Amino acid sequence: MALPVRHLPVVQNWDCHGCTNCCRDYHVYLTDAERARIGAQDWKQVPELADVPLLVGGGGWLSSRYRLNQRADGACVFLDPRGRCRIHAEYGSAAKPLACRIYPFVLVPAGDHWRVGLRYSCPSVAKNQGKPLAEFETELREYGRLLEVQEGLDGRPVPPPDLQPGQSVAWPDLLRFTAALLAILGNRAEPLERRWRKCLALATLCRQAKFDQVKGARLAEFLELVSSGLDAEVPADLEALPAPSWVGRILFRQALAVYLRKDAGPERGPAARNRRTLFGAAWRFAIGRGPIPRLHAALPETTFEQMETPLGPMSEAMAHALERYYLVKVGSMQFCGPSNFSLRFWEGLEALALTFPIVCAVRRMVASLAPDDAIALALHIVDHNFAYNPHLGARRHRVSLGLLRQRGELEKLIAWYSR
Numbered sequence: 001m002a003l004p005v006r007h008l009p010v011v012q013n014w015d016c017h018g019c020t021n022c023c024r025d026y027h028v029y030l031t032d033a034e035r036a037r038i039g040a041q042d043w044k045q046v047p048e049l050a051d052v053p054l055l056v057g058g059g060g061w062l063s064s065r066y067r068l069n070q071r072a073d074g075a076c077v078f079l080d081p082r083g084r085c086r087i088h089a090e091y092g093s094a095a096k097p098l099a100c101r102i103y104p105f106v107l108v109p110a111g112d113h114w115r116v117g118l119r120y121s122c123p124s125v126a127k128n129q130g131k132p133l134a135e136f137e138t139e140l141r142e143y144g145r146l147l148e149v150q151e152g153l154d155g156r157p158v159p160p161p162d163l164q165p166g167q168s169v170a171w172p173d174l175l176r177f178t179a180a181l182l183a184i185l186g187n188r189a190e191p192l193e194r195r196w197r198k199c200l201a202l203a204t205l206c207r208q209a210k211f212d213q214v215k216g217a218r219l220a221e222f223l224e225l226v227s228s229g230l231d232a233e234v235p236a237d238l239e240a241l242p243a244p245s246w247v248g249r250i251l252f253r254q255a256l257a258v259y260l261r262k263d264a265g266p267e268r269g270p271a272a273r274n275r276r277t278l279f280g281a282a283w284r285f286a287i288g289r290g291p292i293p294r295l296h297a298a299l300p301e302t303t304f305e306q307m308e309t310p311l312g313p314m315s316e317a318m319a320h321a322l323e324r325y326y327l328v329k330v331g332s333m334q335f336c337g338p339s340n341f342s343l344r345f346w347e348g349l350e351a352l353a354l355t356f357p358i359v360c361a362v363r364r365m366v367a368s369l370a371p372d373d374a375i376a377l378a379l380h381i382v383d384h385n386f387a388y389n390p391h392l393g394a395r396r397h398r399v400s401l402g403l404l405r406q407r408g409e410l411e412k413l414i415a416w417y418s419r
């Protein structure tokens with residue numbers, strides 16, 4: 001029997017507004033069945049496609065993976081000059097690769113159901129434009145069914161991600177931890193930056209605890225008790241926190257560079273053109289002074305000094321947009337497990353926490369934009385990478401993240417860039 005789909009813990013809207021970004025920005029990898037289906041479609045009669053390879057090898061010499069070919073500007077080979085998908089126009093939506101049909105939704109298997117997440121790299125999602133997600137129920141159930149077939153799940157639950165090395169709990173208990181985080185992140189009585197610092201404090205306390213005998217209702221009670229004690233643990237005044245250390249700043253700027261770097265598609269940054277310009281950019285991010293290399297075309301010319309200049313608290317609308325983003329990422333479980341390079345629960349949460357100062361830093365870089373546009377652009381850039389950019393799943397980044405956590409730098413960065 002197909003697993004049911006559970007909805008987001010927030011009011012979120014979306015509809016496709018035809019920007020075609022998703023058809024220009026991503027490599028679309030194919031299953032064998034999708035490759036065979038596209039191979040059986042007749043594209044030779046379309047003059048623009050007659051002499052173009054439709055598929056290319058997608059995983060190096062030893063791999064048998066294929067992906068859709070792209071034009072020189074990064075656009076999918078099937079995107080026509082009017083911005084329409086030729087496969088969709090000729091053969092219908094069901095003939096497209098599943099990845100194209102699902103985007104910007106993300107379905108995350110969580111025990112006996114699918115959780116619905118979203119990609120905020122889609123501008124319509126970041127701006128909350130379109131129909132309420134409840135109106136996509138039929139499509140989402142269909143995608144869940146197709147994914148179960150594609151992944152060979154056959155209604156079987158996938159194992160839950162570990163909390164941390166050597167510590168795991170069953171799905172219902174893992175969802176209790178998630179519920180505790182959502183309760184903190186959704187509490188509008190305090191600024192979002194403090195809510196994040198409280199989530200990190202909860203993670204630190206839970207990392208020290210053993211849960212072999214604390215399960216079910218007892219775990220829920222434990223989490224409620226610990227969460228209510230966080231007020232005393234986490235200072236309300238962000239000015240009371242020390243500034244990030246030089247180690248914290250260097251590691252932060254390295255992570256920032258990974259998030260900002262766009263070296264393909266229409267948003268490719270002038271400083272991400274080739275190895276030489278990238279090497280120069282890496283050096284600039286290491287020293288953190290002077291002009292910020294333009295690794296992303298949507299970012300204006302600005303300086304590291306500007307990025308360090310406080311902008312004051314966010315407007316209510318900005319904070320609500322960011323709150324929605326984090327509730328979706330945590331509520332959908334997109335931040336850990338198979339959806340995020342198999343990061344363990346707390347590590348995935350800390351990776352997500354690091355996006356908060358990154359969003360705030362981007363906000364400072366685009367301070368001349370209207371507040372809504374600034375936050376939508378920051379989310380578009382950050383979520384293009386979060387859980388998708390392989391550099392963020394690599395050992396090097398995970399070691400940096402571990403160092404930021406162990407040295408207490410994550411909390412300081414969140415407070416520092418919120419000012």
Ligand code: SF4
Pocket residue numbers: 022023024028068076077078079080084085086087088096097100
């Ligand atoms: S197959 Fe169609 S929907 Fe998918 S990326 Fe290409 S043009 Fe876009």
